[in-house]
Amino acid sequence: MQNIEHQVGELVVTQRKIDGYISANKLTKAYQKQTGKYRNPNQWFDKDRINEFLELLSSKTGLEVYELVQKKGEGKNCETWIHPKLAVSFATWLSPEFEMMVSEWVELWLFAGQAPATQEPVALHPYQRVWYERLRLFEQNTTLPKGQWCIFEEIGKLMRKLEAKNILLYDRSTIDISVGRAWCTWLRQNKFDTDFEQYTHHYPDRRGEQLANVYPYDLLGKFHQWLEDTYIPDKFPEYVRQFVNPEECKLISEALGCEIKPVNKRLKSNNDSRNNE
Known part of the structure; x- marks a missing residue:
């Protein structure tokens, strides 16, 4: 049996044997x-104290x-399964x-000889873990309206291009949001109607569910041309240089064919922050 069943009155509360989650x-x-x-x-998850506890438990x-x-x-x-230490709280x-x-x-x-859930060291950079978890949630939960596309899917091609060059961006960078804002600004400047339909995008962290635009197919070609001619050479360097070292x-400059100058002070990744706690 993979689960432990705890009888509480007339009901049974389930606990997983393998990791103790309840x-x-x-x-x-x-x-x-x-x-x-x-x-x-x-109401419990929304409390600031619980968010602080989650961060501490994550670090530990x-x-x-x-x-x-x-x-x-x-x-x-x-169904929501929570870590055994979290279950006590x-x-x-x-x-x-x-x-x-x-x-x-x-x-x-x-x-009984079990141990709290831990994971083997993962070769993927923290940003990749977040990115691929977002992809998994997107595939599980999202069906776009027929004849429409979204930036999250399209920007995946840029991510794969960077990964192929062994360039792994940090978890604090969210390229699709940067691209989306710049793209909408360009559309407004060029007199396009920006009253688009939206879909619910799922994040694996406390950001939860957020609304994001979907666009008609007739804008897809314009988007890729704008991405190649405008965003990558003009906007992307200013955005991404916050998160990478010299x-x-x-490496990114060589991969994309546009110069990205480093800033003097590099922002810390989540792992850096945790190591200093």
């Missing part, structure tokens, strides 16, 4: 069944925040009784 959905339902009170988990375990809080399925079938929010109960579950799980600036 179903927050079932824990909340068990609390409601026992007390008659409804607690909305989103080496797991990204979206790995500490894992959502499986969609809509009403979506969540149970504390519910009630002292649930805090005691979940603490015992985690202790028993640890005593050697990486040189």
Whole structure:
């Protein structure tokens, strides 16, 4: 059996054997069944203290925040699994009784010889992990209207071109947002109607769901010409040089055929920040 089933009154709360993660959905339902009170988990996740705890736990375990809080399925079938240490904090929010109960579950799980979830070192740069997780969420959750395209998909070609040259941008850089803003500015300057349809873009971190434009196919050729002739030579260097060191600036300049001059002070990546904590 891959799961541990904890009987709480009439309901069963599931805990995964492999990593100790506990179903927050079932824990909340068990609390409601026992007390008659409804607690909305989103109110707990929105607290500043919890966000700080998530960052600390992420630093300690080496797991990204979206790995500490894992959502499986969609809509009403979506289930949220939370790290065992996070589950104790969540149970504390519910009630002292649930805090005691979940603490015992985690202790028993640890005593049984399991270990908290960790990951083997990943060769991918942190930015790549975020990028590919966004791609996975896009493929799972997004169906664009027929005859329309979005910048996130199109900018993937630029990302692959950079990766082929072993140029890996940091997780703080979000090229598609930079491109989208510059593209809309260009459209307005050239008297195009910018009242576009939008789709819901999913992020693997606290940004959650954000709206992004979709564009008709008749603008796709103009976009690629603008990207090649205007954005990459004129806009991209100013944006990307914030996130790369002088050697990486040189590599990108050679890959794209446009000069990118480094800034004197390089912004820290998430990993840099964590190492200094």
